[in-house]
Amino acid sequence: MIDFGNFYQLIAQGPLASWLEVLPAQLAAWQRENLHGHFRNWTKAVDNLPQLTPQHLDLQHSVTADSDELSDRQRQGIEKLLRALMPWRKGPYSLYGTVIDTEWRSDWKWDRVLPHISPLTDRTVLDVGCGSGYHMWRMIGAGANLVVGIDPTQLFLCQFEAVRKLLGNDRRAHLLPVGIEQLPELKAFDTVFSMGVLYHRRSPLDHLYQLKNQLVSGGELVLETLVIEGDEHDVLVPGERYAQMRNVWFIPSAAALARWLEKCGFVDVRIVDFSRTTTEEQRRTDWMTTESLADFLDPGDNSKTLEGYPAPLRAVLVARKP
Ligand SMILES: C[S@@+](CC[C@H](N)C(=O)[O-])C[C@H]1O[C@@H](n2cnc3c(N)ncnc32)[C@H](O)[C@@H]1O
Numbered sequence: 001m002i003d004f005g006n007f008y009q010l011i012a013q014g015p016l017a018s019w020l021e022v023l024p025a026q027l028a029a030w031q032r033e034n035l036h037g038h039f040r041n042w043t044k045a046v047d048n049l050p051q052l053t054p055q056h057l058d059l060q061h062s063v064t065a066d067s068d069e070l071s072d073r074q075r076q077g078i079e080k081l082l083r084a085l086m087p088w089r090k091g092p093y094s095l096y097g098t099v100i101d102t103e104w105r106s107d108w109k110w111d112r113v114l115p116h117i118s119p120l121t122d123r124t125v126l127d128v129g130c131g132s133g134y135h136m137w138r139m140i141g142a143g144a145n146l147v148v149g150i151d152p153t154q155l156f157l158c159q160f161e162a163v164r165k166l167l168g169n170d171r172r173a174h175l176l177p178v179g180i181e182q183l184p185e186l187k188a189f190d191t192v193f194s195m196g197v198l199y200h201r202r203s204p205l206d207h208l209y210q211l212k213n214q215l216v217s218g219g220e221l222v223l224e225t226l227v228i229e230g231d232e233h234d235v236l237v238p239g240e241r242y243a244q245m246r247n248v249w250f251i252p253s254a255a256a257l258a259r260w261l262e263k264c265g266f267v268d269v270r271i272v273d274f275s276r277t278t279t280e281e282q283r284r285t286d287w288m289t290t291e292s293l294a295d296f297l298d299p300g301d302n303s304k305t306l307e308g309y310p311a312p313l314r315a316v317l318v319a320r321k322p
Contacts, residue, residue, distance in 0.1 A: 002043065002046075002157065002158075002161055004023075004024075004027050004176065006171060006174075007148075007174045007176070008020060008023070008024060010146075010171070010174075014188075015124070015186075015188040015216075016124075016148075016186060016188050018184065018186065018188075019183075019184065019186055021184070022182075022184055023176070023178070026178055026182055027176065027177070027178070030177055030178070035154065036154045036155070038155075039154055039158075041084065042084070042085055042154070042155060042158035043158060045081045045082075045084035045085055045158070045162065046081075046085075046158050046161045046162045046165065048081055049078065049081050049082075049162055049165050049166060050074070050077075050078070050165075050166075051165050051168075051169055052065070052067060052070075052096070052165070052166055052168065053067075053168040054066060054067055054096075054166070054167065054168055055067040055068055055069070057167065057168070058141070059137050059138060059140050059141030059167075060138075060141040060142070061141075062092075062094060062107065063091070063092075063093045063094070063134060063137045063138065063141075063163070063167075064093075064094040064095075065094070065095050065096065065166055065167050065168075066094075066095075066096055066097065067096065070096055070097075074096075075096050075097045075098065078095065078096050078097075078098055078166070079097075079098040081162070082095065082098055082100060082162060083287075085155065085158055085159050085162055086287055086288070086289075087103070087155075087287065087288040087289070087290065088100050088102045088103070088132065088159065088287040088288055089102055089103045089104055089131060089132065089288055090102055090103075090104050090106045090131035090132045090133075090134045090135075090156075091104070091106060091132065091134050091287075092105070092106075092107065093134070093163060095163070095166045096166065100287050101285040101286060101287055102132075102134075102285065102287055102288060103282060103283065103284070103285060103287075103288035103292055104281065104282050105280070105281045105282075106131075106134045106135060107134075107138075108281055109135075109195065109224065109314075110134075110135055110138050112273045112275055112316060113195070113222060113224065113273070113316050114138075114142060116270070116272035116273065116316065116318055117191065117220060117222050117318055118191065118220050119142070119143065120139055120142040120143050120144040120191060121142075121143035121144075122143065122144075122145045123143075123144050123145060123190035123191050124144070124145055124146045124148075124188065124189050124190050124191075125139050125144045125146070125147045125148070125189060125190065125191045125192070125193065126147075126148050126149075126150070126189040126191075126192045126193070126214050127139065127147060127148070127149040127150070127193045127195075128149075128150055128180050128192065128193065128194045128197055128211065129150070129151055129180070129194065129195065129196060129197035129200075130149030130150065130151045130156070130160075130175060130193075131151060131153075131156050131196075132156045132159040132160055132163070133149050133156070133159070133160035133163065133164075133173060133175050135193065135195065136149045136160075136173045136175070137163070137167070137173060139173075139193075140170070140172050140173055144172070144191075145172070146172060146173075146174075147172065147173040147174070148173075148174050148175075148176065148189075149173065149174070149175040149176070150175070150176050150177075150178050150179070150180060150183070151175060151177065152177055152178060152179045153177075154177060156175070157175055157177045160173075160175040161175075180194075180197070180201075180207065180210050180211070181210065183210065183213075183214060185213040185214070186213070186214050187213065187214065187215065187216060187217075188214070188216060189214050189215055189216065189219060190215075190216060190219050190220070191215075191219060191220045191221075191222065192211050192214050192215050192219065192220075192221050192222070193222045193224075194207070194211050194221070194222070194223050194224070194225075195222070195223075195224035195225075196224060196225065197225070198223065198225040198226075198250075198257075199225055199226045199242075199248050199249060199250060199251055200247050200248065200249070201249065202249050204249070204250050204252075204260065205260055205263070205264060208223075208260060208261060208264040208266075209264055211223075212264060212265065212266065212321050215321040216321070217321060217322065218320065218321065218322075219320070219321050220318060220319070220320055220321075221261075221266060221317075221318070221319045221320070221321065222316070222317075222318055223257070223261070223316070223317045223318075223319070224314060224315070224316045224317075225251075225257070225314065225315065226248075226251045226312055226313065226314055227251060227252060227253055227254045227257060227274075227313055227314065227315040228251050228252070228253050228310055228313065229253060229310065229313065230253035230255070230256070231253060231255050231256075232253065232255040232256045232258070232259045233256065234252070234253040234255075234256055235250055235251065235252045235253070235256055236250070236251040236252075236309065236310070237249070237250060237251075238251065238307065238309055239307065241307055242305060242307060242309055243293070243296040243297070243305040243306070243307075243309075243311075243312060244291070244295075244296045244305075244306060254271045254274070254315040254317065255271075257271075257315070257317060258271055258317060261317065261319045265321070265322065266319035266320060266321060266322075267319065267320050267321075267322050268318075268319060268320040269317060269318075269319040270317065270318045270319070271315055271316075271317050272316050272317065272318055273315060273316040274313065274314070274315050275313070275314050275315075276311065276312070276313050276314075277293060277311070277312040277313070277314060278293075279292075279293050279294045279297075279302075281293075293312070297311055
């Protein structure tokens with residue numbers, strides 16, 4: 001059901017064409033080898049969703065689609081199929097009356113990022129670690145010409161394809177289930193986003209180089225990640241877990257991160273936002289019913305994680321490839 005042929009055709013003639021030297025083989029291997037036990041059920045849910053052309057579509061202020069012509073029964077059918085793709089972490093989405101109240105208010109992150117970046121109008125954009133693709137749709141809403149998201153998590157690909165179908169099979173955004181480390185040096189994107197990914201990378205400076213290698217000369221990197229308070233010498237290297245996550249390797253201060261970016265050859269490095277993650281922004285909902293931030297903080301002192309580290313603080317940095 002998930003057919004990448006459209007994407008191959010789309011990029012065949014343009015600056016992303018060199019990707020075709022590796023991508024079809026990578027995705028064929030992925031389809032052969034790695035499918036999650038529930039993948040078939042997820043794709044069945046996507047297949048069973050109707051392909052709708054929304055009469056009302058908003059990607060600028062939210063991700064909302066609706067149509068006056070749908071019956072209550074059709075609306076209930078859509079909600080049921082979307083629930084088959086739980087847990088929903090990144091959103092929210094409002095699709096034909098179903099409001100997917102996701103674990104994260106990803107719209108709040110977008111509101112913190114958008115005022116500080118170069119206008120996305122007509123840009124070709126890469127979103128590394130895009131999750132269900134919520135920000136990709138907002139990037140389209142902000143005028144991007146083409147948005148490519150990469151994320152190896154298979155449920156997120158199915159959630160993205162479900163949303164895409166309900167948005168009228170919109171082909172301005174594409175999600176590919178590959179990791180950043182699998183990308184060749186494309187040097188083809190005007191803006192590259194890496195949001196919520198750096199602290200999951202074992203080698204954060206290599207991650208910054210990998211991001212730089214995807215940008216055109218003069219292109220912009222938008223980096224959002226966990227940070228600690230401190231100066232350019234301060235970096236937290238957590239033990240086995242940070243806020244119960246096992247795969248957190250390095251949490252630098254924003255000043256240290258700015259220095260890393262400069263060491264990797266970025267220029268015009270700006271720290272544009274700090275925000276403490278609250279239990280209003282990340283929480284358990286009807287669409288993500290397991291543990292969330294409130295369960296990962298010290299119950300006696302919410303300024304600390306359960307492990308005694310500083311509670312999640314996030315920064316947004318913007319930099320340019322010369
Ligand atoms: C914390 S989420 C951030 C999602 C979204 N960018 C946001 O800011 O809300 C991190 C995402 O990175 C993805 N990820 C993990 N390893 C990755 C890799 N090697 N390359 C690209 N994405 C990866 C995960 O599947 C997950 O969706």
